[in-house]
Amino acid sequence: MSADVPDVRQTRLDNYVDRYAARTKGMTASEIRALFSVASRPEVVSLAGGMPNIGGLPLDVVGGAVRDLAIDNGAVAMQYGSGQGDPVLRDQICDVMRLEGIDAHPDDVVVTVGSQQAVDLVTRVFCDPGDVVICEAPSYVGALGVFRAYQCEVVHVAMDDDGVVPEALEQAIASVRAAGKRIKFFYTIPNFHNPAGVSLANQRRQRVLEICQQADLLILEDNPYGLLGFDGEPQRALRADDREGVIYLGSFSKTFAPGFRVGWAVAPHAVREKLVLAQESATLCPPVFSQLAISSYLTRHDWLGQVKQFREMYRERRDAMLAALTEKMPAATTWTRPGGGFYVWLTLPDGLDAKAMLPRAVTARVAYVPGTAFFADGFGSQCMRLSYCHPTPERITEGVGRLAAVIHEELELRQTFGPLPPGAGHDYDAPGPELS
Ligand SMILES: Cc1ncc(COP(=O)(O)O)c(C=O)c1O
Numbered sequence: 001m002s003a004d005v006p007d008v009r010q011t012r013l014d015n016y017v018d019r020y021a022a023r024t025k026g027m028t029a030s031e032i033r034a035l036f037s038v039a040s041r042p043e044v045v046s047l048a049g050g051m052p053n054i055g056g057l058p059l060d061v062v063g064g065a066v067r068d069l070a071i072d073n074g075a076v077a078m079q080y081g082s083g084q085g086d087p088v089l090r091d092q093i094c095d096v097m098r099l100e101g102i103d104a105h106p107d108d109v110v111v112t113v114g115s116q117q118a119v120d121l122v123t124r125v126f127c128d129p130g131d132v133v134i135c136e137a138p139s140y141v142g143a144l145g146v147f148r149a150y151q152c153e154v155v156h157v158a159m160d161d162d163g164v165v166p167e168a169l170e171q172a173i174a175s176v177r178a179a180g181k182r183i184k185f186f187y188t189i190p191n192f193h194n195p196a197g198v199s200l201a202n203q204r205r206q207r208v209l210e211i212c213q214q215a216d217l218l219i220l221e222d223n224p225y226g227l228l229g230f231d232g233e234p235q236r237a238l239r240a241d242d243r244e245g246v247i248y249l250g251s252f253s254k255t256f257a258p259g260f261r262v263g264w265a266v267a268p269h270a271v272r273e274k275l276v277l278a279q280e281s282a283t284l285c286p287p288v289f290s291q292l293a294i295s296s297y298l299t300r301h302d303w304l305g306q307v308k309q310f311r312e313m314y315r316e317r318r319d320a321m322l323a324a325l326t327e328k329m330p331a332a333t334t335w336t337r338p339g340g341g342f343y344v345w346l347t348l349p350d351g352l353d354a355k356a357m358l359p360r361a362v363t364a365r366v367a368y369v370p371g372t373a374f375f376a377d378g379f380g381s382q383c384m385r386l387s388y389c390h391p392t393p394e395r396i397t398e399g400v401g402r403l404a405a406v407i408h409e410e411l412e413l414r415q416t417f418g419p420l421p422p423g424a425g426h427d428y429d430a431p432g433p434e435l436s
Contacts, residue, residue, distance in 0.1 A: 022129075023151050026145075026150075039362055039367035043365050044366065045367070045398055047321075047388070047391070047396070048368050048387065050194065050342050052310075052342075052390075053389055053390055054257045056310060057257060057306070058306070061301050062293075065296040065297050065300055065301075076288070079288060081288035081291070082285060083276050083277075085112075085264070086288065089291045091106045092295060092298050093250065096250065097248070097250065100240060104239075107272075108269070110266075110267065112262075112264055113262075115224055118249045118264065119249065121265065124150065124278050125271070125275060126185060126218075127147070127150045130153060131181075131183070133152045133187055134154075134155050134156075134173070134185070134217075135155070135376070136157055136164050136187075136188060136193070137157060137159060138380055141195075141374055143187055143222065144375075144376050147376070153181070154376035156377065157169050157172045159198060160198075163190060163198055163200030163201060163204060166211055170211050173217060184218070185218040186212055186218070188200070188220070189222045189225075190205070190221060191235055192228060192341025193341070193343070194342065195343050195345055195374050197343045198338070205238060208238070209241055213245055217245075218246075219246045219247070220247050221246050225254055225341035226250075227255050227307050228254060228314060228340045230318065230339055231340075247265055247271060249263065249264070250263060250264050251264075256294065256297065260293060262286065262294050314341075314342065317391070317396055319393075320394075320396045321344055321400060325404075329346075330408055332349035333346065334347045335347070342387050342388065343386065345384075345386075346384050346386055347383050352411070352414065353382065354368070354370040354382065354384040357407075360406055360410070361403060366403045368384040368386050386403075
């Protein structure tokens with residue numbers, strides 16, 4: 001390059017800025033990531049992350065299974081494998097799903113890189129830019145990120161303490177179609193919802209199935225928390241009552257460990273074929289070592305006993321969070337009471353904004369995820385997600401106390417200076433998937 005012609009490559013921050021595919025516009029980095037790097041400091045109580053507490057796992061058993069796998073079956077475990085997933089593991093996955101009333105054949109199962117990849121593959125197979133996906137309000141941040149990346153339009157449907165409101169679902173389907181748009185599926189988390197912390201009531205399940213059947217609308221049932229209920233038997237899956245109209249997603253991330261990255265999809269036959277082709281083009285095959293390690297863990301260990309221990313640990317933490325909220329939160333703050341899973345959804349008193357308040361909360365050494373992360377349309381600013389899965393009960397009590405103090409101060413500020421102007425404090429994007 002001659003001295004008098006400036007090299008534009010040296011003057012631009014990103015030389016490729018005008019060359020990226022349109023879909024990358026939906027892939028925004030989180031500006032609150034910086035805040036969360038502070039939030040991960042030990043003095044901050046993080047009620048933000050949804051990381052399972054794998055400290056309770058029998059690491060010696062897992063270690064033994066992994067070592068034996070490498071020594072006895074390494075040539076297979078470290079080789080490429082089937083795009084659909086290991087047949088023995090798929091058979092074991094059918095046993096797991098039988099606990100929720102699903103009667104599936106191993107041929108119906110596609111193993112994926114966590115259920116996150118299953119959401120991606122289903123969207124890749126079904127959605128063109130502009131297609132509509134109906135989601136609950138709020139919905140899982142990681143799924144919203146996928147829908148955004150495939151340039152889908154998300155339409156949210158109201159929930160209450162009993163899960164999605166059937167009449168709202170019916171209305172949403174009708175009004176989207178009346179506007180001439182194509183809906184590809186209804187994405188739902190029926191059990192111990194992330195982030196809402198509620199479950200679809202028994203008496204609503206049949207109604208939701210009927211509405212979708214009448215509308216000829218596919219359901220994408222995402223169920224990573226189904227076995228983590230604190231009371232009674234696992235709920236019957238939607239898929240158990242409709243084999244053709246529901247794609248079911250499961251995961252070992254919450255009942256075992258997320259680091260293996262093994263989840264699965266169960267789909268009607270023709271869809272399953274497409275998912276396998278999509279899986280092969282994305283990864284060739286899901287990780288064989290992880291699959292065989294999980295398969296061996298399921299065979300060698302009382303894994304259901306382990307899930308029971310997890311449930312007891314999470315129940316204790318849920319109880320600590322609900323007790324602290326009841327004791328410390330100001331009047332007019334409301335929250336859900338989860339019967340399982342990891343999350344409580346909290347609504348602040350009128351006039352408060354969870355996004356605007358976050359920097360002050362982090363300064364007070366407590367972190368949460370603002371509700372706007374869980375909406376595609378900017379709603380949720382009065383809400384936040386609180387996770388009780390990772391901190392100890394004592395830390396949860398401490399964290400809720402700090403949060404309540406921040407909310408009290410915020411209320412005093414509002415009383416002194418009046419409410420924030422609309423839109424104030426809304427200047428950053430949803431958090432990235434590390435907060436899922
Ligand atoms: C509702 C929901 N779906 C899917 C996932 C992704 O889980 P994984 O990819 O680890 O199986 C999560 C993780 O938090 C989740 O909460």
